Amino acid sequence: MLRALAKGMGTTLRMLFRKKQTLKYPFVKKERAQRFRGRHELRRYENGLEMCIGCELCQVACPAAAITVMPAQNDPENPNSPGERYAYKYEIDMLRCIFCGLCEEACPTEALHLTREFELADFTRESHIYGRDRLVNRHTSPFRVPENVYPPFHGLRPMHEDRGEETRA
Amino acid sequence: MSDTVTLTINGRAVQAPKGMGLVEAAALAGIEIPVFCHHRKLKPVGVCRMCLVEVEGQRKPVPACTTQVADGMVVRTESDLIRHLRQGVLEFLLLNHPLDCPVCDKGGECPLQDNTFKYGPATSRLSVPKMKKRKAVDLGNFIVLDEERCILCRRCTRFDAEVACEGTLVVGQRAHEALITTADGETYDSYFSGNVIELCPVGALTSKAYRFKGRPWDLSRVPSVCTACPVGCNIELDFRFGELARVLSRENPEVDNGWLCDRGRFNYRYVHSADRVTQPLLRRGDTFVPVSWTEALMEIASRLRSVVRDHGPEAVGFIGGGRLTNEEAYTFQKLAREAVGTPHIDHRVAGQKVTSWAGYPGRLDDIDGADVVVLVDVLPAEQMPVADLRIRRAAQRGAALLALGPAAPGYRVPHTFIPVMPAGLARFLEEAASLVAEGEGQGRTGELSTTGAPAGPGPAGVDGQEALVRALRSARRVVAIWGGTDAAVGRALERLLNACRRTGDDRRLSVLIPGEQANSRGAEAMGVRPDRLPGHRPVEAGAAGLDTAGMLQAAAQGRLHALYLVGANLQETYPDGRLVREALSRVPFLVVQDLFLTETARQADVVLPAAPFAAKSGTYVNLEGRVQEVQEAQAAGENSRTDGDIFRALAEALGRRLDRSSHEIRWEVQHLLEELTVDGFVTGAALPGEAGAGAPAPAAGTARGDGNRADGRRLELVAVSRLYGGGGTARFDPAFSAVRPRAEAIFHPDDAAELGIAAGDPVELSSGPEAVTLPARISPQVVKGTVQVPRGAEGPAVNMLLTGGWHAPVTVRRRVLEEVG
Ligand code: SF4
Ligand code: SF4
Ligand code: SF4
Ligand code: SF4
Ligand code: FES
Numbered sequence: 008m009l010r011a012l013a014k015g016m017g018t019t020l021r022m023l024f025r026k027k028q029t030l031k032y033p034f035v036k037k038e039r040a041q042r043f044r045g046r047h048e049l050r051r052y053e054n055g056l057e058m059c060i061g062c063e064l065c066q067v068a069c070p071a072a073a074i075t076v077m078p079a080q081n082d083p084e085n086p087n088s089p090g091e092r093y094a095y096k097y098e099i100d101m102l103r104c105i106f107c108g109l110c111e112e113a114c115p116t117e118a119l120h121l122t123r124e125f126e127l128a129d130f131t132r133e134s135h136i137y138g139r140d141r142l143v144n145r146h147t148s149p150f151r152v153p154e155n156v157y158p159p160f161h162g163l164r165p166m167h168e169d170r171g172e173e174t175r176a
Numbered sequence: 177m178s179d180t181v182t183l184t185i186n187g188r189a190v191q192a193p194k195g196m197g198l199v200e201a202a203a204l205a206g207i208e209i210p211v212f213c214h215h216r217k218l219k220p221v222g223v224c225r226m227c228l229v230e231v232e233g234q235r236k237p238v239p240a241c242t243t244q245v246a247d248g249m250v251v252r253t254e255s256d257l258i259r260h261l262r263q264g265v266l267e268f269l270l271l272n273h274p275l276d277c278p279v280c281d282k283g284g285e286c287p288l289q290d291n292t293f294k295y296g297p298a299t300s301r302l303s304v305p306k307m308k309k310r311k312a313v314d315l316g317n318f319i320v321l322d323e324e325r326c327i328l329c330r331r332c333t334r335f336d337a338e339v340a341c342e343g344t345l346v347v348g349q350r351a352h353e354a355l356i357t358t359a360d361g362e363t364y365d366s367y368f369s370g371n372v373i374e375l376c377p378v379g380a381l382t383s384k385a386y387r388f389k390g391r392p393w394d395l396s397r398v399p400s401v402c403t404a405c406p407v408g409c410n411i412e413l414d415f416r417f418g419e420l421a422r423v424l425s426r427e428n429p430e431v432d433n434g435w436l437c438d439r440g441r442f443n444y445r446y447v448h449s450a451d452r453v454t455q456p457l458l459r460r461g462d463t464f465v466p467v468s469w470t471e472a473l474m475e476i477a478s479r480l481r482s483v484v485r486d487h488g489p490e491a492v493g494f495i496g497g498g499r500l501t502n503e504e505a506y507t508f509q510k511l512a513r514e515a516v517g518t519p520h521i522d523h524r525v526a527g528q529k530v531t532s533w534a535g536y537p538g539r540l541d542d543i544d545g546a547d548v549v550v551l552v553d554v555l556p557a558e559q560m561p562v563a564d565l566r567i568r569r570a571a572q573r574g575a576a577l578l579a580l581g582p583a584a585p586g587y588r589v590p591h592t593f594i595p596v597m598p599a600g601l602a603r604f605l606e607e608a609a610s611l612v613a614e615g616e617g618q619g620r621t622g623e624l625s626t627t628g629a630p631a632g633p634g635p636a637g638v639d640g641q642e643a644l645v646r647a648l649r650s651a652r653r654v655v656a657i658w659g660g661t662d663a664a665v666g667r668a669l670e671r672l673l674n675a676c677r678r679t680g681d682d683r684r685l686s687v688l689i690p691g692e693q694a695n696s697r698g699a700e701a702m703g704v705r706p707d708r709l710p711g712h713r714p715v716e717a718g719a720a721g722l723d724t725a726g727m728l729q730a731a732a733q734g735r736l737h738a739l740y741l742v743g744a745n746l747q748e749t750y751p752d753g754r755l756v757r758e759a760l761s762r763v764p765f766l767v768v769q770d771l772f773l774t775e776t777a778r779q780a781d782v783v784l785p786a787a788p789f790a791a792k793s794g795t796y797v798n799l800e801g802r803v804q805e806v807q808e809a810q811a812a813g814e815n816s817r818t819d820g821d822i823f824r825a826l827a828e829a830l831g832r833r834l835d836r837s838s839h840e841i842r843w844e845v846q847h848l849l850e851e852l853t854v855d856g857f858v859t860g861a862a863l864p865g866e867a868g869a870g871a872p873a874p875a876a877g878t879a880r881g882d883g884n885r886a887d888g889r890r891l892e893l894v895a896v897s898r899l900y901g902g903g904g905t906a907r908f909d910p911a912f913s914a915v916r917p918r919a920e921a922i923f924h925p926d927d928a929a930e931l932g933i934a935a936g937d938p939v940e941l942s943s944g945p946e947a948v949t950l951p952a953r954i955s956p957q958v959v960k961g962t963v964q965v966p967r968g969a970e971g972p973a974v975n976m977l978l979t980g981g982w983h984a985p986v987t988v989r990r991r992v993l994e995e996v997g
Binding site for chain 2 (some may be wrong): 060061067077079080158161162165166
């Protein structure tokens with residue numbers, strides 16, 4: 008019996024000098040994998056325009072039905088995104104999200120990106136619904152607006168205006 | 177010879193009726209041949225080459241859409257060659273097609289996407305930049321065109337030419353620069369423009385109202401029936417998050433044939449208008465205060481009770497109901513007759529006299545087979561638009577189309593317009609009837625009367641009566657469409673048709689009457705009439721109540737002490753603005769049940785917020801007597817209630833439970849309709865007899881006192897229906913407020929010259945003490961001697977000049993500038 012006791016204490020003693028597995032979490036954070044999928048962000052082009060065009064493909068790709076996109080037409084004077092369409096409402100319910108990344112994969116403009124941020128705890132359910140205010144980045148990214156794909160939007164144009172430069176020479 | 181042929185498609189024997197196209201024949205066998213330009217309702221043109229198939233014996237692949245089935249034909253649709261060709265066609269179509277799918281409204285229901293996915297090459301070999309064309313072109317009132325996306329299948333232009341028979345849309349430019357456009361200076365403002373959105377196999381033509389509202393996969397779809405006019409086209413309501421996002425057609429070959437008019441398709445945003453009344457309102461002095469339903473109903477009940485106590489139940493009148501479902505209309509008349517006890521109830525709010533006619537029941541598909549279509553004082557494009565497509569098609573195929581009346585219908589198909597003033601219409605028809613009956617009339621051309629018609633030949637340049645008589649003599653199938661505005665005209669029309677019947681043997685004669693509101697016929701069958709009980713049963717002799725005109729007169733004279741209006745903005749719709757004004761200001765207690773605070777509702781003592789059509793379930797009767805059912809598609813909204821619920825609650829507040837659940841009411845209505853049904857259609861009512869239905873004959877054609885202005889000239893004022901005119905539905909709809917007709921006075925060039933009026937000049941139309949100033953427009957379409965104004969237009973209320981009919985003599989004079997400035 009003493010033998011067993013000594014063995015147990017020995018194990019404890021040995022473990023005491025091993026490298027610690029636990030982290031002092033709020034002060035020390037765990038290393039995350041390079042492709043860790045955390046909170047979403049909606050990126051901006053280098054010229055500051057939003058990359059999201061409100062296509063709703065992320066919404067339909069999401070297996071958890073966590074995303075809601077409401078598109079609208081851009082104001083030609085003050086566009087949100089290149090081209091005619093943008094998302095005037097964009098919501099992700101982080102409580103529903105399973106961080107599968109399918110939305111990111113579906114996004115045709117690479118606007119949607121899952122960051123490595125994981126600290127999403129909060130006190131109410133409502134506060135877990137992230138809107139445009141928390142999802143759209145304030146900073147720009149190195150992406151450039153692709154040419155041809157999103158021609159500048161001038162608003163609806165009358166049928167019989169001067170056709171001018173637009174038909175290719 | 178048999179009518180079917182047997183052919184082999186992909187090794188399978190297929191039986192198909194002779195003359196069928198290969199695409200449809202393959203579909204019968206469950207084999208899909210991909211198409212772009214082909215559409216079964218349009219003539220095949222074979223421009224896109226997507227449908228190429230191999231036919232044995234043919235040197236080259238042939239387009240299936242332009243090939244008809246033949247006996248013994250051997251077709252292959254899935255060979256390597258065909259697969260290769262399809263890839264080639266798709267690659268070619270995508271050559272200059274922009275990468276717009278993520279922002280394109282068609283995405284998710286786009287044949288180009290689907291076919292590319294199914295038959296196209298997986299990758300693109302294109303490395304040079306795509307051609308650029310204009311995007312977001314404002315094609316018309318409701319449509320945005322993206323020139324880059326168009327694949328030039330020409331479905332839209334073919335629809336415009338073959339179905340709408342208008343020919344405004346054309347293909348402009350040549351070769352790779354080709355694009356869809358309109359003739360220079362024109363906009364695409366057809367009443368049927370919305371259909372090209374559904375026809376377009378790509379996202380080149382999209383709806384302004386639905387622009388960037390959602391994706392097909394996030395819409396929940398509810399089948400419904402359009403309530404904007406009495407045709408009753410079948411529609412599909414697409415909701416997103418409980419909001420009506422768009423309206424699509426739901427093909428019913430017997431009613432709409434898959435088409436919708438723009439009013440039906442685009443006039444839906446009023447349902448979510450912020451201007452809707454959302455709470456019962458009670459008048460306190462000059463203002464309204466919002467109150468609870470209980471309070472509002474109690475107030476109405478106590479006021480009605482005191483009116484009944486002091487003046488008897490006959491001092492209460494009920495007007496409206498042409499847009500209610502049959503069940504609601506039935507409850508409505510129960511409220512009036514049982515709970516209140518008054519016989520005064522009428523659904524007619526716009527001066528129509530006759531809504532249905534048992535005599536010569538007409539069906540919409542009668543028009544398809546007609547060889548003569550006679551329009552009597554009616555503008556089908558404005559009053560029954562989708563049915564007008566059948567008329568246009570009939571005329572294009574060679575049927576004689578004759579229009580009688582004070583306003584030209586403005587068709588682009590061959591037709592004869594015979595200008596006849598409403599006052600002379602009955603006589604005109606009666607004379608035509610005797611000519612047809614006599615079987616002669618050739619020698620009488622000289623003395624043919626065009627009573628009431630203005631001097632000079634009409635635009636048709638033919639003698640009208642002779643043309644009509646000649647057409648009717650040889651006709652086998654006649655469809656008469658009548659506006660129902662004057663019972664005497666109806667009787668004359670009956671005589672004319674009787675005359676045709678006598679001379680013929682197997683003739684089919686039918687009459688269609690577009691009601692003034694979507695369910696006028698249903699309301700009539702449910703007894704929302706002073707002279708008829710539910711089921712067209714006449715009331716006992718002498719017990720008939722007052723009709724709308726009678727009630728208004730009684731109210732104006734102070735004999736009616738309470739008026740209850742349901743969805744009736746009489747100030748706008750009733751052709752005697754002065755009478756309405758007097759009646760509404762005189763009547764001591766006015767209840768208005770409506771969606772919006774219309775000018776009529778603003779005069780009310782109590783306003784009850786009703787729910788829009790999408791929140792109702794029940795049945796409707798369309799203009800041919802077809803019963804169509806709708807289901808509740810949407811909740812009534814926080815504080816509005818469906819009309820039926822309001823009637824029931826009010827009856828209860830009156831202490832008269834109608835002691836019927838909605839199921840019982842539904843059952844009774846069904847029973848009533850079944851009783852009325854002949855050959856699957858609800859029959860019409862009998863034509864009112866010579867004695868008139870108690871109502872004083874409309875004072876149409878008589879002047880209301882004479883202003884006797886020295887500088888004025890007397891012209892006949894003709895107020896014409898306009899599809900986009902009238903109704904809170906149009907006024908409070910962002911898509912429609914812009915296209916609503918503006919009030920204007922339209923003159924024939926000769927009259928304008930005589931009066932010294934130029935386009936845009938302010939002109940004063942006056943009748944008695946009432947005068948209205950409108951900007952002038954000049955159009956050769958207008959009959960000489962008349963001045964045309966649109967009904968329900970934005971601007972001064974023209975019905976102030978009318979006296980019960982939609983036409984009246986007025987004095988016209990040009991306003992001198994000082995007076996205006
Ligand atoms: S990560 Fe997955 S579950 Fe979360 S929003 Fe995206 S698609 Fe939906
Ligand atoms: S995030 Fe991407 S996929 Fe989602 S709506 Fe925006 S552009 Fe479309
Ligand atoms: S606009 Fe649409 S329907 Fe018209 S030709 Fe182009 S692709 Fe066809
Ligand atoms: S024709 Fe009448 S029923 Fe049909 S869509 Fe137009 S308004 Fe509605
Ligand atoms: S579908 Fe046959 S050629 Fe277009």
